[in-house]
Amino acid sequence: xxxxxxxxxxxxxxxxxxxxxxxxxxxxxxxxxxxxxxxxxxxxxxxxxxxxxxxxxxxxxxxxxxxxxxxxxxxxxxxxxxxxxxxxxxxxxxxxxxxxxxxxxxxxxxxxxxxxxxxxxxxxxxxxxxxxxxxxxxxxxxxxxxxxxxxxxxxxxxxxxxxxxxxxxxxxxxxxxxxxxxxxxxxxxxxxxxxxxxxxxxxxxxxxxxxxxxxxxxxxxxxxxxxxxxxxxxxxxxxxxxxxxxxxxxxxxxxxxxxxxxxxxxxxxxxxxxxxxxxxxxxxxxxxxxxxxxxxxxxxxxxxxxxxxxxxxxxxxxxxxxxxxxxxxxxxxxxxxxxxxxxxxxxxxxxxxxxxxxxxxxxxxxxxxxxxxxxxxxxxxxxxxxxxxxxxxxxxxxxxxxxxxxxxxxxxxxxxxxxxxxxxxxxxxxxxxxxxxxxxxxxxxxxxxxxxxxxxxxxxxxxxxxxxxxxxxxxxxxxxxxxxxxxxxxxxxxxxxxxxxxxxxxxxxxxxxxxxxxxxxxxxxxxxxxxxxxxxxxxxxxxxxxxxxxx
Amino acid sequence: xxxxxxxxxxxxxxxxxxxxxxxxxxxxxxxxxxxxxxxxxxxxxxxxxxxxxxxxxxxxxxxxxxxxxxxxxxxxxxxxxxxxxxxxxxxxxxxxxxxxxxxxxxxxxxxxxxxxxxx
Numbered sequence: 001x002x003x004x005x006x007x008x009x010x011x012x013x014x015x016x017x018x019x020x021x022x023x024x025x026x027x028x029x030x031x032x033x034x035x036x037x038x039x040x041x042x043x044x045x046x047x048x049x050x051x052x053x054x055x056x057x058x059x060x061x062x063x064x065x066x067x068x069x070x071x072x073x074x075x076x077x078x079x080x081x082x083x084x085x086x087x088x089x090x091x092x093x094x095x096x097x098x099x100x101x102x103x104x105x106x107x108x109x110x111x112x113x114x115x116x117x118x119x120x121x122x123x124x125x126x127x128x129x130x131x132x133x134x135x136x137x138x139x140x141x142x143x144x145x146x147x148x149x150x151x152x153x154x155x156x157x158x159x160x161x162x163x164x165x166x167x168x169x170x171x172x173x174x175x176x177x178x179x180x181x182x183x184x185x186x187x188x189x190x191x192x193x194x195x196x197x198x199x200x201x202x203x204x205x206x207x208x209x210x211x212x213x214x215x216x217x218x219x220x221x222x223x224x225x226x227x228x229x230x231x232x233x234x235x236x237x238x239x240x241x242x243x244x245x246x247x248x249x250x251x252x253x254x255x256x257x258x259x260x261x262x263x264x265x266x267x268x269x270x271x272x273x274x275x276x277x278x279x280x281x282x283x284x285x286x287x288x289x290x291x292x293x294x295x296x297x298x299x300x301x302x303x304x305x306x307x308x309x310x311x312x313x314x315x316x317x318x319x320x321x322x323x324x325x326x327x328x329x330x331x332x333x334x335x336x337x338x339x340x341x342x343x344x345x346x347x348x349x350x351x352x353x354x355x356x357x358x359x360x361x362x363x364x365x366x367x368x369x370x371x372x373x374x375x376x377x378x379x380x381x382x383x384x385x386x387x388x389x390x391x392x393x394x395x396x397x398x399x400x401x402x403x404x405x406x407x408x409x410x411x412x413x414x415x416x417x418x419x420x421x422x423x424x425x426x427x428x429x430x431x432x433x434x435x436x437x438x439x440x441x442x443x444x445x446x447x448x449x450x451x452x453x454x455x456x457x458x459x460x461x462x463x464x465x466x467x468x469x470x471x472x473x474x475x476x477x478x479x480x481x482x483x484x485x486x487x488x489x490x491x492x493x494x495x496x497x498x499x500x501x502x503x504x505x506x507x508x509x510x511x512x513x514x515x516x517x518x519x520x521x522x523x524x525x526x527x528x529x530x531x532x533x534x535x536x537x538x539x540x541x542x543x544x545x546x547x548x549x550x551x
Numbered sequence: 552x553x554x555x556x557x558x559x560x561x562x563x564x565x566x567x568x569x570x571x572x573x574x575x576x577x578x579x580x581x582x583x584x585x586x587x588x589x590x591x592x593x594x595x596x597x598x599x600x601x602x603x604x605x606x607x608x609x610x611x612x613x614x615x616x617x618x619x620x621x622x623x624x625x626x627x628x629x630x631x632x633x634x635x636x637x638x639x640x641x642x643x644x645x646x647x648x649x650x651x652x653x654x655x656x657x658x659x660x661x662x663x664x665x666x667x668x669x670x
Contacts, residue, residue, distance in 0.1 A: 027561065029601040047604060049628050050639050051563035080638055095638070097562035346634045417624060418632035428634045480623065 001064055001369070002147050003292055004112045012109040015116065019043050020102035027099070044115025045101050048421050052096040054104060055118040060128035060146040060170075061089035061372035065359040068370055070111045072355035074104055083355070085340065085348040087412060087463055088167070089127055089372040090118055094419050116154065121162045121249075123153035123234075127169045129177045130371040133293055134381040136329040139189050140197055141293050142172040145226060148281055148289060152227050159234050163241030164249035166234070174492070179374060181205045181214045181494035182466060184251045185233060190220060198222045203233060203263065204255030205494075207460035212252040213494045215260035217267060228279040232271035236263065295367045295382060300332025304385035316403075319441060320392050323403035332385055336366075338378040338395060339402040339410070343435035346428050347413040348376030357398045365391050374463075375451075376412055377405065402441075408450040408517070409435040412463055416456025416473060417480070423456035425473025425480035425506075430454055433510040438517075447517055450530040453488075466490040468531045469513060470497040480506045486516070486542055487534045501543050515545040552611045552618065553589045554580040555596055556628070557603035565628045565640070566603060568592055573603060576640065577629040578647035582611055582618060614654035617647070626651055 004012070019039070026036040040046075044055040056071070063071075071091055075083045078100045079093045086092055096104070108114055117124055128146040129138065149168055153159065159166070169178040172189035180186025186202035198220040205214030221229050233251075240258075242248040255263045281289075311318045324337040338358055340348050350358075358378060362370045365387045366380035373379060383391055395401035404410045411434060414420065416427030431454055438444045453467030464470035470485035482504050485497030504512055517530075519541050524533045534542070554577070555568035566573040567580030574580060583589035589608050596606035610621040620626050629651050631639015641648050 027601065032600055033560075033604050047558055047563055049624070050565060050631060051558075080635075094632075099561050417627060418634050423624075426633060428632075432634070 001062055001292060002059060002112070002150065002289075009109070009112070012112075012114050012116075013106070015043075015114065016102060016105035016109050019105055023098060023102050038120070040098075040101075041119040042116065043101070043105060044118035045096070045098070046119065046421075048094065048419050049417075050419065051094065052098055052101065053419070054093045054096045054101065054115055055086075056091045056093070056108060056113060056115050057118050057125040058089050058091060058113075058372050059150050060126055060132070060143055061130055061374075062143065063370040063372065064111075065363040065368050065370070067111045067113055068355050068359040068362070070107060070113070072352040072359070074107055075355070076352040078104055081353075082349055082351045084346070084415060085350065085372050085376050085378070087374045087376060087414070087461060088125060089130075089374055090125060091372075092415070094415070121164050121166075122160055123149075123156065123162070123166045123168065126150055126153065127167075127178055127183075127374065129171045129173055130373045130379055131173065131177060131326070131335055131381065132371075133295060134328050134330075134333070134335050135173055136327060137174055138172040138329075139191055140172045140223075141290075142170040142189065143293050144286070144290050145172075145187065145189075145199075145223070146170045147292070148226065148286065149230070151289075152230070152281075158231075159238065162234070162238055163243045164246070164251075166237075166251065168230075176490070176492045176494075177373070179463070179466070179490035179494075182207055182211075182463070182490055183214065185230065186214050187226075189223075192220050192222075196222060199226065201229065201233075204252040204260065206250050206252040207463060207465045208250070209247055209458050210250075210253060210256075211460070211465040211496050212256060213496065214252075215255060215263075217255075217260055217264035224283075225276060225280055227281055228274050228276040229267075229271055231279055232267050232274055235270050236266045240266075295369065297330045297333065297367075297382070298384070300330075300384060300386075302331035304332065304388075307385045307388050310389040316396075317389065317392055319403045319445070320396075320401055321388070323407065323445070324401065324405050325388065328382070330382075334383050334385055334388060336380040336383045336388070336391060336395075337373075337405045338380065338400050339404055340377050340400070341404055341410045341435065342399050342402045343409050343439035344432055345399075347411050347431050350378075354398050354400060357394060358400065361391055361394055375405075375410060377410070404441070404444055406449045406451065407444045408438045408447050408452060408513075409444050410451070411435055412451070412453040412467070414455050414461035416454075416462075420456060422459060423473065424458075424475040425456050425482065427454040427456040427462055427471075427473060430471060430473070430482065430506065430509050434513050437510050437514055447521070448529055450517070450520075451489075452513065463490060464488075465496045466494065467497060468529075468534070469516065471509060474503055476503055482506065482509050484509070484512060484546075486539055487531065489531060498539050500539060501547050504546075512546045516542045519545045553583045553586075553608045554611050554620070555583070555589065555592050555606060555608055556580075556625070557596060557606035560600075560602060560604055563604075568596060568606070571595075576647065577620070577651060578617075578645075583608075615650065617650045617654065619651055619654035626654060 169183040201218040202214035326335040413427040413431035417423040455462035466488040484500040488497030569581040630641040
């Protein structure tokens with residue numbers, strides 16, 4: 001976990017004090033809304049449909065118990081007792097009052113948090129594999145590199161006014177749990193021929209109005225050159241990005257228009273001119289950062305008799321183990337998913353009481369470590385096998401143990417038109433209707449891995465383009481309609497979904513999903529996932545089932 | 552018919568214009584038939600910089616026995632989020648809230664289009 005030093009601490013406290021002054025000047029009429037709006041956005045404060053919304057940065061989705069407790073306190077004291085975890089692993093509070101915002105920033109600063117760079121044309125909160133430091137399939141702990149990027153990118157003067165927002169994701173495992181290929185820069189750690197570690201550098205991914213899968217511009221960048229190379233990419237983008245057209249300002253458009261090869265050439269040229277030694281992190285500093293990410297594991301036997309007895313005694317617990325736990329690199333431990341997707345609830349929402357419970361569990365059972373995933377769930381990365389029955393009971397009691405990770409009810413949904421000023425249609429009720437139809441855990445497990453992702457507008461915060469089933473809310477002649485895409489994926493073999501057919505009215509979406517699942521169950525062969533079957537059959541049988549009535 | 556809406560500066564609450572005052576419930580909003588009167592109210596509201604943010608006019612239509620915002624977005628602003636009926640203005644209940652919740656209409660208003668342009 002990162003640690004603020006005295007300078008960091010003083011800075012975030014000063015920043016909160018500065019915002020207090022700015023809010024008071026705004027309320028007194030000394031500055032106009034046009035002058036104030038960029039200031040509040042630099043502190044993560046948006047104005048939405050019903051109130052202000054505060055987007056709080058959770059660096060690479062990592063939280064300590066005291067921080068989650070503080071978020072619970074803020075949600076209870078200044079909001080309506082809940083918060084919403086996003087696909088960017090941040091937390092959004094939807095009922096904030098402007099006059100309370102400075103106090104909230106003070107409270108965040110006390111626990112090493114802020115809302116800086118959660119808006120605006122800057123480098124946003126960096127994301128990393130939520131299994132970091134826990135999974136056996138990683139080459140290194142990606143948080144070390146994510147923290148390096150966090151320190152470099154925070155308030156970087158050269159990159160504070162980019163053509164558009166900029167997002168970086170880091171993974172160090174073969175399985176991509178961070179969606180690196182849909183990021184402005186995706187960094188995928190690889191081992192070189194000589195055993196040295198380096199990054200595959202993927203640039204120009206992104207969703208929104210013009211979805212793109214990122215292109216690899218360098219197969220292998222030695223890790224020691226990470227920052228100088230990132231700086232070269234950002235310089236090329238900063239110089240040539242389309243500031244004249246907001247719809248063409250993201251780096252994906254620049255990479256697509258130049259071609260990945262030419263973009264790479266320009267980056268290499270810029271990099272060659274760079275004084276790398278001035279920018280790249282010294283080994284001593286890297287070692288210091290690495291020291292903050294070394295959990296004190298106990299030496300434990302790889303098998304727990306307590307766990308095995310509980311597994312045998314309770315089928316519900318056995319199902320939870322099957323769906324919501326994953327192997328750990330350290331014998332005697334497991335990674336545990338905390339599902340925020342109980343059918344009927346709002347995906348990603350968590351009450352203050354639930355936050356406090358998970359904070360307590362993390363302190364007692366997970367080395368004070370909590371992660372947020374981009375699928376809008378949490379996880380406890382380091383739980384002793386012996387403790388799993390107790391952790392499961394506690395999570396179950398709080399409605400946080402739905403055994404549905406990666407299943408059809410584990411749906412991503414943005415806040416949509418229920419909250420968001422940009423939305424065209426609601427996303428949450430669509431997710432609720434679908435999840436309720438598949439609430440039977442036997443049925444959900446029979447269907448198997450199936451990612452549904454829903455966005456309420458083309459900005460695609462709900463990642464609909466890369467859902468196995470993607471759903472996009474549109475405004476069609478004055479009513480909420482939904483376009484369905486199939487076959488998208490955010491993993492290693494990333495792909496954009498293909499359009500199913502004409503948009504569906506809200507009342508027909510859950511039924512359409514049910515019909516498509518029936519097609520899949522009929523067509524699937526030899527353990528195929530929904531995505532595999534779709535890739536084999538193409539869109540035709542699904543289209544035929546959903547639009548049968550129209551013929 | 553049109554109404555004038557904004558968000559209150561201090562807390563972001565959705566508010567509506569009524570003859571120089573801002574009210575929280577849509578049922579209390581002033582409805583403008585004449586475009587000149589609506590635009591004059593909007594101009595006046597825009598000068599109230601320390602009271603509201605982003606005032607704009609919305610289209611209002613007859614929906615059964617009541618007047619309701621034409622757009623679905625504006626009806627949600629009048630009510631609150633549909634996933635949490637206990638939050639927002641709808642939490643207070645009342646006949647006007649029930650009627651708005653069941654009003655039908657188109658989902659886009661000229662007011663909203665103007666709002667998007669400003670963002």
